[in-house]
Amino acid sequence: MKISVFCSANENIDKDFFKMTEELGAWIVQNGHSIVFGGCNCGLMECIGKSVHEAGGMTIGVIPQIIEKGGKVSNSVDVNIACDNLSDRKELMLAKSDIVIALPGGIGTLDEIFTVAASNTIGYHKKIVILYNMKGFYDSLIALLNDMQSRGMIRGQWTDYIRVANNISEIENIIKSI
Structure with missing residues (x-):
């Protein structure tokens, strides 16, 4: 399975997020998966790429030209897919x-x-997003989505498109269920 990983490119964040990201990278490789990521050499983006690459997994970096020009490409990218901008990056990932x-x-x-x-809500694909809710990071977003749901602003249930996992075991269970 190819897993796209969206995440921070900032360094000055909770150090536990880096440790948990390394653990996720190890799990990805142990389970025979590869990653598609932003390919940047900063923050959690570098951390996930490096942890997967060093464990022998495949990393696919989808890298906008501005990142290339700025010299911010991770050395952990095995396959480099160049793109023009962030919109292209999202589509390709x-x-x-x-x-x-x-x-x-x-x-x-x-x-x-x-x-x-x-x-996903309008039928372009059936892929879901798993929010890895490290240390409750996404709790306020989950509360917002629940509020929007209760006000009738979301067609169906938001959990049809976005799932929440608080640990790797829960990520694994979600992946097995789809």
Whole structure:
């Protein structure tokens, strides 16, 4: 299985997120999966790429030209897919993957999560996003989604498109159930 991983490219974040990301990378390789990621050499993006690559797994980096020009490409990228911009990156990452896992991240990660979920709601694909809720990182987003659901702003159930996992065991169970 090819797993797209959306996540932060920032370094100055909770150090536990790096440890948990390394553990996820090891699990991915142990289970014979590969990753599709942003290919950047910063933050959790570098961490997931490096952990998968060093454990012998395949890493596919979908890398916008601006990242290449800025010298921010991870040395852990096995396959480099160049793209023009962030919109292309999202489209290519989705096309190259079977499922998406969102680690803690910022505005870009939220954009990626909701692009995948929104395109699922109208039938472009049936891929889901798993929010890896490390240390409750996504609790406020989950509360917002529940509030939007209760106000009738979401067709169906948001959990049809976005699932929540608090640990790797829960990620594994979600993947097995789809």
